[in-house]
Amino acid sequence: MEEAAETAASAFLAAVEDVRAEMKAAVFEARREKDESIAAAHADKASTSAYLENDRDARVSKAERDRDEAVARAQREKEFAIAEAMKERDAKRARQSLDHSTQKMQELYLMLLDMIGSMQALAIDRIEAGYKKQLPSPEDLNPNTKFVTNKPLRILANSKALRKACDEQGVGWGNRQELLRAIFKGLLEHEEYVEYMASEERGFQFDRESLVRMFRKRMVNFELFQDMLEEESIFWIDDLDLAASMAIKTIKTIKEGDEDVSLLPLWRDDDDDKAFMEGLFTKTLALDTESEALIKEGAQNWELERIATTDKILMKMALAEAQTFESIPLKVTLNEYIELSKYYSTPKSHGFINGILDQLFAKLKESGKIKKVGRGLIE
Numbered sequence: 001m002e003e004a005a006e007t008a009a010s011a012f013l014a015a016v017e018d019v020r021a022e023m024k025a026a027v028f029e030a031r032r033e034k035d036e037s038i039a040a041a042h043a044d045k046a047s048t049s050a051y052l053e054n055d056r057d058a059r060v061s062k063a064e065r066d067r068d069e070a071v072a073r074a075q076r077e078k079e080f081a082i083a084e085a086m087k088e089r090d091a092k093r094a095r096q097s098l099d100h101s102t103q104k105m106q107e108l109y110l111m112l113l114d115m116i117g118s119m120q121a122l123a124i125d126r127i128e129a130g131y132k133k134q135l136p137s138p139e140d141l142n143p144n145t146k147f148v149t150n151k152p153l154r155i156l157a158n159s160k161a162l163r164k165a166c167d168e169q170g171v172g173w174g175n176r177q178e179l180l181r182a183i184f185k186g187l188l189e190h191e192e193y194v195e196y197m198a199s200e201e202r203g204f205q206f207d208r209e210s211l212v213r214m215f216r217k218r219m220v221n222f223e224l225f226q227d228m229l230e231e232e233s234i235f236w237i238d239d240l241d242l243a244a245s246m247a248i249k250t251i252k253t254i255k256e257g258d259e260d261v262s263l264l265p266l267w268r269d270d271d272d273d274k275a276f277m278e279g280l281f282t283k284t285l286a287l288d289t290e291s292e293a294l295i296k297e298g299a300q301n302w303e304l305e306r307i308a309t310t311d312k313i314l315m316k317m318a319l320a321e322a323q324t325f326e327s328i329p330l331k332v333t334l335n336e337y338i339e340l341s342k343y344y345s346t347p348k349s350h351g352f353i354n355g356i357l358d359q360l361f362a363k364l365k366e367s368g369k370i371k372k373v374g375r376g377l378i379e
Contacts, residue, residue: 098281104235106266108243110162110171113250113261115183115225116215117156118173122184123148144197152208152254159261176228183222190218204256212248220244276325284320291316294363298356310345311353318357323364326373330361 127148130140147153156162166172173180187193196210219225220240229236236243246264253262267274284291295315299307318337322330334357341349364370 095281098277101235101239102266102277104233105239105243107169107171108229108233108236108239109246109264109266110166110169111173112215112220112243112247113156113159113162113263114166114171114173115180115219116153116211116247116251117159117162118180119184119187119219120148120150120153120157122181126184146197147193150207150211151204151256152211152251155254155258155261156251161260161263165263179224179228182224183219186222187214187218190214192217208251208254212251215251216244216248220247279324280317280321283324284317287320287323288316291319294319294360295356298360308345308349311341311349314341314345314349315353315357315360318353319360319364322361322370326371329372330365330370334358334361 127143127145130136130143133140192210192214196214199206226237226240229240250261250264292312295307295312314337318333321328321333334354337357338350338354341353345353361370
């Protein structure tokens with residue numbers, strides 16, 4: 001019975017050990033599964049976090065790129081707007097300068113006529129001063145009045161039309177009396193004046209032709225007068241030739257028996273010169289970028305920055321004229337700007353401009369951008 005009890009106890013203990021072993025195994029398995037589950041959860045969490053982090057970084061990166069692109073686009077738009085505004089402002093200023101220069105040219109024309117007319121008053125003052133000398137010479141007592149009585153000069157000196165135009169334009173020699181006297185003194189010493197006063201020839205035509213020669217050869221070329229022009233206006237010294245030619249033309253229109261002088265308008269009512277000037281000015285500005293590129297292409301052996309600014313301006317004007325005014329022959333345009341370069345630019349500019357424009361005109365003709373109409377212009 002004891003053996004049975006021992007056997008039973010042994011079996012029970014063995015069963016208990018088995019149960020404990022199974023329990024340990026179960027606990028171990030449970031712990032392992034728990035650890036694996038925790039590890040998997042951590043892994044999932046890490047993976048999710050990494051995904052979320054990457055997604056967040058991607059979204060942040062995209063947002064930053066979008067922002068940078070928007071800023072860059074806004075900057076480009078701003079720069080374009082500024083450039084356009086500057087171009088518009090510069091064009092407006094250039095147009096104002098053009099209008100101002102034409103106005104100053106008209107003023108210079110009136111000033112030249114007023115200068116000529118003022119010579120008579122100075123000649124009269126000189127004669128009167130001779131009379132008033134304490135010891136007048138025979139010449140003082142019997143002065144040569146040929147210049148004072150020059151009929152075209154008298155008409156200019158007493159012209160109501162000239163005085164009215166000068167008053168309206170604010171033109172006059174009121175504060176330049178010293179310069180006027182210097183011009184008159186220089187005239188007295190000039191050969192044209194001396195020969196005129198010594199000549200026995202008389203007559204209206206002779207007086208008129210002599211007055212024109214004295215004006216052209218001495219008055220308008222008086223050095224102090226030209227210095228004054230440069231100081232008074234940047235436009236006047238360049239406009240002097242044209243204004244002087246208008247003054248000469250005005251003198252030549254004076255006829256015997258006229259009581260007043262007929263002033264020349266800057267633009268005739270039926271003249272196309274003003275329309276041409278405004279059209280050329282507008283088109284030159286409009287084609288500026290395109291013309292700049294053409295000149296750069298045509299002057300491949302030259303750096304654009306090394307080309308004289310005046311040369312570039314003249315070539316841009318020539319290119320605009322060639323493409324805009326269909327009735328003007330290309331040869332006329334080419335020769336016109338070659339001559340302008342001789343006057344306004346460097347001694348070698350005319351050859352350079354001739355070569356560049358010649359090849360660019362040929363290219364523009366081939367591309368159809370230059371078209372000429374009219375008799376003798378269609379090729």
